[in-house]
Amino acid sequence: MKRIGILLAGLVFLMAACRATPEGPKVLTVMTHDSFAVSESVVAFFETENNVDVQFLEVGDTGTAVNKAALSKGNPLADVFYGVDNTFLSRALEEDIFEAYRSPVLEEIDPVFILDHSYRALPVDFGDVCLNYQISYFVENDLPAPDSLEDLIHPDYKDLLTVQNPATSSPGLAFLMTTVGYYGEDGYLGYWEELVANGVNIVNDWETAYYSAFSQAGGTDPIVVSYGSSPPFEVLFAEEPLDDAPTAAVTSPGTCFRQIEFVGILNGTSNRELAEKWVDYMLSPAFQEDIPLNMYVFPVNDNAVLEETFQKYLEVPEITADISPDMIAGNREKWINDWTETVLR
Amino acid sequence: MKTSSRLLKSSNLLLWILPLVFLGIFFFFPLAKITQLSFARAEGGFLAGLWNALNTPTVRKVVGFTFKQAFLSTILTLAVGLPGAYLFGKFQFRGKKILRALTGVPFVMPTLVVAAGFYALLGPNGWVNEILMRIFQLETPPIQFVNSFAAILTAHVFYNTTIILRIVGDYWSRLDPRMEQAARVLGANRWKTLREITLPLLLPAIAASSLLVFIFDFTSFGVVLVLGGPLFSTLEVEIYYQTISLFNLPLAATLSLLQIGFTLILTIAYTSLIGRINQPVELSSREKSQQPLISTRSKILAGLMIVFLLVFLISPLASLGLKSFSGSGLGSPPTLSFYRALGENPRESLFYVPPTTALGVSLGYGLITVVLALALGLPAAWALAKKNLTLMDKILDPVLMLPLGTSAVTLGLGFLVALDTPPLDLRTSPLLVPIAHTLVAFPFVVRSLTPALASIQPKLRQAAAVLGASPRRITREIDLPLIGRAMLVAATFAFTISIGEFGASSLITRPEYPTVPIVIYRLLSRPGALNYGQAMALSTILMITTLVGMLIMEFFRVGDVGEF
Secondary structure, three states: OHHHHHHHHHHHHHHHHHHOOOOOOEEEEEEEOOOOOOEHHHHHHHHHHHOEEEEEEEOOOHHHHHHHHHHOOOOOOOOEEEEEEOOOHHHHHHOOOEEOOOOHHHHHEOHHHOOOOOOOOEEEEEEEEEEEEEHHHHHHOOOOOOOOOHHHHOHHHOOOEEEEOOOOOHHHHHHHHHHHHHHHHHHHHHHHHHHHHOOOEEEOOHHHHHHHHEHHHOOOEOEEEEEOOHHHHHHHOOOOOOOOOOEEEOOOOOOOEEEEEEEEEEOOOOOHHHHHHHHHHHHOHHHHOOHHHHHOOEEOEOOOOOOHHHHHHOOOOOOOOOOOHHHHHHHHHHHHHHHHHHHHO | OHHHHHHHHHHHHHHHHHHHHHHHHHHHHHHHHHHHHHHOOOOOHHHHHHHHHHOOHHHHHHHHHHHHHHHHHHHHHHHHHHHHHHHHHHEEOOOHHHHHHHHHHHHHOOHHHHHHHHHHHHOOOOHHHHHHHHHHOOOOOOOOOOOOHHHHHHHHHHHHHHHHHHHHHHHHHHEOHHHHHHHHHOOOOHHHHHHHHHHHHHHHHHHHHHHHHHHHHHOOOHHHHHHHOOOOOOHHHHHHHHHHHOOOHHHHHHHHHHHHHHHHHHHHHHHHHHHHHOOOOOEOOHHHHOEEOOOHHHHHHHHHHHHHHHHHHHHHHHHHHHHHHEOOOOOOOEOOHHHHHHOOOOOOEOOOOOHHHHHHHHHHHHHHHHHHHHHHHHHHHHHHHOOOOOHHHHHHHHHHHHHHHOOHHHHHHHHHHHOOOOOOOOOOOOOHHHHHHHHHHHHHHHHHHHHHHHOOOHHHHHHHHHOOOOHHHHHHHHHHHHOHHHHHHHHHHHHHHHHHOOOOOOOOEOOOOOOHHHHHHHHHOOOOHHHHHHHHHHHHHHHHHHHHHHHHHHHOOOOOOOOO
């Protein structure tokens, strides 16, 4: 019994020791998805400036992170949540996980990115889901590179395309919504029937599509659904330095879907003041310029300057699929179900 | 006499306290809380939800498929595992330890990595298809492996054969060969001996390992998703989709409870079966039960089996190893550039960790899991190994298996909503990871230990008691040495489960301290040949570390026992 008593006393002491940090810097906790990354110096700058210790929590993929924020509402895991995108924005707003904050830095941001006019979710970055193709395949086979969604159902492009299942993959869902935006709710299923007839290959996840099915990595299909930013990353993360990107993205009007990611202050935080400062910081050029090389997406702040590789190899589509977060929230299940019925049965 | 039987009962209660408190806090409480919260979001509650769900054709199809693939996978795993267990259990041959360690490596590999290995071998552009196309002058690849039912079955056998090999193989090696010899002397032929003597004696181990394999396949997620492709869906996949993609928590909770219910029914069936067949058998030393391969026939058969195991279990992994050294383009010289890149952090990312740190984190979690799972599993197995089970034992036995049958997504959200108030605000604690691993490892530990404990002859314990040994001394000097080998099997399982686990580890990570599988997934989720190459390199490091770990366990014998 005595031993247990000592053990308990020790535990209590340990717990007290963990919590009692009255003199040290304050802690700001940022909850995010598992693709989050940032440079050490960028965070260190904020920490010294505000005498704060910033801790990050990765809580799963985007959908999982939003669910966790919703389920811990009122007793939040963190002070700030970064990473909800426009395909999950309605869920986040409906579940009321954020407190409103109209950051002054929003002035520097193109208003097209501001989708929530109650200022609970503020835009941080964007990335486009676009068709990618292996350039050499089309040169060698004397075939023009694909340039539109129509090309994909042309017999010349039979058996060349891999896409992801919209039920299990976020780029897959993005591509489905691209077709909804392009052909309309009445026409997209007909388009998919033709894609199936033209031998579209469907896999469940981006990793398998890009690294196993795409011919650039040793697969058989020279066209794949990926990101507009993938070609510059093929240069930046080539095994040996490259002069030219081996792949390219199709960016014709309406062929890409834009994913925008947002940050917000979690409802019930006890650190509101610091949280506001962090949000301001994420929207400011110092943080924004760090985003592309760490997270493969692009800043929304007009004053953020892109690195040279991106200026050279990145193609940003002018016009992307026009689907609002409310439409996505209202139709996600129906579109996926109808797609499943048409394509997989 | 009366006092002693009451004492026995209360000591049984004591045995159960630790496991039950642990399960109560980290399993039942979170599960109850998330279920309650989910149903609060819908009208009607569980029964109405269940009725609606079962009346949906999609759900019925998913349930049917989940059973079908788990059943076939288990049969196939037994078909591969039992001959292997025979080889490992009954024979001594050179390289046996290395072979056994190798067969355990698949168990820890992340699904995406294994899928990449299968693609490299059997994909449309894989080596096998390339060779066949060249030999037979074919236009299209003859083998359609990826996105097929066969791929799911193959991957399940690939992952789980080691479970049969270890549990049955270990048990087989302790069977007294004299029974079989007696049968042979009395004129039974080889098959009759196998059918009427050996198999019945092995049944407890076969049943225990099959149950584990079945539940693993039944709750399969990654394999079905990545190798099966979009045409196939198990309950676990459907729960993930309903929870994450659609946020339909009531339906997700219904499906989760359905999955748990099936697990419970299966385990109850198993328990009642095992209650009839578990009996003390004469244990013998391995020296007596294992023989060298002497006859040409046995040498050839063993050789074939070894080659098969190597080709089947090792070649997908070896193809990854090759990829980690090969540059872009065919025929380019082997390179170490991917391994070098693992040690570099050119973007000065805050979350960059060198591979050694990730390995350290993985090994640390692994060790905590081993200690926790053994500390909880040993008393539970002890209680279950008694000849006369009390009602409480019979009820608790199936309950122990439930964490294995529970959806990782559901349990993850359960942790979040249940463990949220001090002193149990563990939501952001790194301890949650080994705790989640322990929940999975715990049933393995119990299943590996129970047959060994149950087989201890009461005679030995009685003799010791008559000679004046205290119960504690009997435990220390009879029971513990006798189950040393089974403890090792249990510890190996706990360790490998923890090292390879991904779902629970990714629930909540402090990005500064990722496990190896998490770093591999991070690398794989980025475009660029260098990132992919690094993922292959780190996977190779994971394989080699696991192999070394298993070899150390092979050689490290806690008073190997039976040798008396």
